[in-house]
Amino acid sequence: MNAYLDHAATTPLxxxxxxxxxxxxxxxxxxxxxxxxxxxSRRRTEESREAIADALGVSPHAVIFTAGGTxxxxxxxxxxxxxxxxxxxxxxxxxxxxxxxxxxLDAVHWLGExxxxxxxxxxxxxxxxxxxxxLRTELEAQPGSTALVAVMWANNEVGTVQPIAQIADACKxxxxxxxxxxxxxxxxxxxxxxxxxxxxxxxxxxGGPLGVGALIARRRLDLAPLTHGGGQERQVRSGTVxxxxxxxxxxxxxxxxxxxxxxxxxxxxxxxxxxxxIQAVAPEAIxxxxxxxxxxxxxxxxxxxxxxCENDALMMLLDSAGVEASTGSACSAxxxxxxxxxxxxxxxxxxxxxxxxxSLGHTSTPADVEALLAALPTALDRAGRAGQVxxxxxxxxxxxxxx
Ligand code: PLP
Numbered sequence: 001m002n003a004y005l006d007h008a009a010t011t012p013l014x015x016x017x018x019x020x021x022x023x024x025x026x027x028x029x030x031x032x033x034x035x036x037x038x039x040x041s042r043r044r045t046e047e048s049r050e051a052i053a054d055a056l057g058v059s060p061h062a063v064i065f066t067a068g069g070t071x072x073x074x075x076x077x078x079x080x081x082x083x084x085x086x087x088x089x090x091x092x093x094x095x096x097x098x099x100x101x102x103x104x105l106d107a108v109h110w111l112g113e114x115x116x117x118x119x120x121x122x123x124x125x126x127x128x129x130x131x132x133x134x135l136r137t138e139l140e141a142q143p144g145s146t147a148l149v150a151v152m153w154a155n156n157e158v159g160t161v162q163p164i165a166q167i168a169d170a171c172k173x174x175x176x177x178x179x180x181x182x183x184x185x186x187x188x189x190x191x192x193x194x195x196x197x198x199x200x201x202x203x204x205x206x207g208g209p210l211g212v213g214a215l216i217a218r219r220r221l222d223l224a225p226l227t228h229g230g231g232q233e234r235q236v237r238s239g240t241v242x243x244x245x246x247x248x249x250x251x252x253x254x255x256x257x258x259x260x261x262x263x264x265x266x267x268x269x270x271x272x273x274x275x276x277x278i279q280a281v282a283p284e285a286i287x288x289x290x291x292x293x294x295x296x297x298x299x300x301x302x303x304x305x306x307x308x309c310e311n312d313a314l315m316m317l318l319d320s321a322g323v324e325a326s327t328g329s330a331c332s333a334x335x336x337x338x339x340x341x342x343x344x345x346x347x348x349x350x351x352x353x354x355x356x357x358x359s360l361g362h363t364s365t366p367a368d369v370e371a372l373l374a375a376l377p378t379a380l381d382r383a384g385r386a387g388q389v390x391x392x393x394x395x396x397x398x399x400x401x402x403x
Contacts, residue, residue: 002322003371007300007361008156008184009326013248014207014362016255021209021248031241032230041243048250052214055257056186056193064215064233065246069183071237072200072215073103075226076179077150079236080198081111083222084147084177091147095120095138095176097130098344099160103200104150104181105340122151127290128160128345132167139174146176153185153199157328157341157357158289159301161189168195177221183213187256189264189294197221203245207362208252212245256362267360268299270369274358275302277373282306282380288342288355300360303328305351309383312336314356317382321375328357 004012024044029037031045046060053060066072077094084091094108094117111117120138123131130151139146149171154161164180171178177197185191186199187206193199193216202213217223217234229238256263278285286305290296306314311327318325328339338352347355358372 002324003368004363005323005325005358005360005368005372007364008159008205008357008359010204010210011207011361012363013209014252014255017203017208017248017252020251021244024244024247027243029243031243032232044243044247045241048246051250052253055253056191056216058193058216059219061219061234062216064217064237065241065249066200066213066215066233066237067211067242068213069101069181069200069202069205070103071226072202072213073101073179073181073183074107075215075223075237076198076200076217077104077107077148078111078226079223080148080177080179080221081115081117082224085115086224087222088144090145092116093118093120093142093146094148094150095122095135095146096150097122097124097152099124099128099155099157099341100150100152101156101181101183103183104152104179108150117147124160124344126346127296128155128158128341129290130162130167132163132170135167136170136173139170139176143174143176146174148177148179150179150181153180153182153191154189154298155289155341156184157339158303158345159184159298159359160290161185161295161297164195165192171197184298187253187260188267188298188300190260198223203249203252206252206256208249209245212242212249214249263362264294264299267364268294270364270366271299271302271360273366274360274369274372275304277369278302278304278376281373281377284308286351288345288347300364302358302360303355304358305347305355306380306383307351307354308387309354309380310336310387311354311356313386314354314379314383317379318356318372318375321379323372323375325372326357326359328355 029041031041049060049063112119179198180196182199183202186201197218199216204210223236225236227238288303338349342352
């Protein structure tokens with residue numbers, strides 16, 4: 001069996017979620033229909049909403065079901081921006097970071113290009129942690145012109161956890177709504193969902209099904225809809241709700257949030273053994289991201305650069321040896337791009353292109369770590385030689401051009 005070390009991309013479905021979904025799939029009924037079958041579907045949806053709200057310590061009214069994290073982020077960023085600028089057109093600023101997931105980053109860019117939003121980039125330090133003082137200064141300077149602040153809870157590439165309590169406090173003082181992308185945090189570390197004004201998360205990152213997620217949105221948060229239609233989900237997310245997925249999502253949230261501290265401790269211990277093992281077989285490897293407990297870095301994340309190796313080659317070599325990891329960065333038109341997250345942290349492009357993410361989750365075992373450590377020396381050796389050949393070829397080509 002392959003060693004799956006890509007839980008941050010998606011993590012296996014929990015048995016309890018599968019069973020709950022299989023049960024729900026056997027029932028017909030649109031949750032908006034008024035007959036008995038519809039009412040039964042509505043009841044399952046509302047029970048799931050309550051279970052998720054209870055597990056997170058928020059009101060059921062705050063839970064808006066979406067088709068995943070991307071949609072929840074888009075609904076928050078665009079929905080808050082449209083609602084706030086409709087009330088006061090002078091609120092055109094969005095304060096955010098360059099390390100956000102594309103679900104936030106591209107929504108912000110889109111608002112900049114098409115709606116005239118002014119984007120203010122908050123700096124992050126070398127570990128990927130946001131500068132709260134800069135946020136306070138920006139908010140104090142122009143609170144009235146800011147539509148929203150968007151900062152992720154935990155980064156999907158390097159796992160750095162942001163000081164959300166301090167960020168929420170700064171936003172509250174300024175009276176500016178805060179959206180938090182908590183897709184990599186919920187189910188991995190304890191989160192206080194009452195801190196932000198809105199919070200996105202996704203079922204498939206915590207043992208639930210693919211294609212369902214939620215936005216937790218405070219009752220009085222102004223939110224314009226992205227989809228128009230039947231008026232489901234507080235009139236901001238029209239569309240027939242996916243009852244079986246929602247039922248599976250709720251089962252996964254309840255399971256993952258019960259005993260989260262113990263699971264986080266166990267996962268962090270396994271991750272630390274993975275890091276120690278890599279440093280023993282590849283002392284040249286550089287660990288990227290924050291160091292510390294679960295308030296600094298999510299427990300399942302290990303992110304390293306392997307100088308002299310191209311990460312795509314290394315990933316494919318590990319894959320052929322049965323070890324599944326991730327480069328974490330986008331590939332545009334077949335050309336690997338250095339990760340925008342690593343560049344924002346001040347890491348140079350060559351180091352960024354040599355980086356891999358290993359992410360552990362609820363099914364990870366010491367055998368997964370052992371499989372990686374067994375495969376890594378050969379993969380590094382081959383990727384390193386391929387890198388030398390490539391560099392040699394480039395030098396030769398440059399020499400030919402010059403002569
Ligand atoms: N935000 C973060 C931080 C993520 O890691 C991801 C997925 O990788 C998303 C948003 C998007 O979530 P989904 O896959 O549910 O659309």
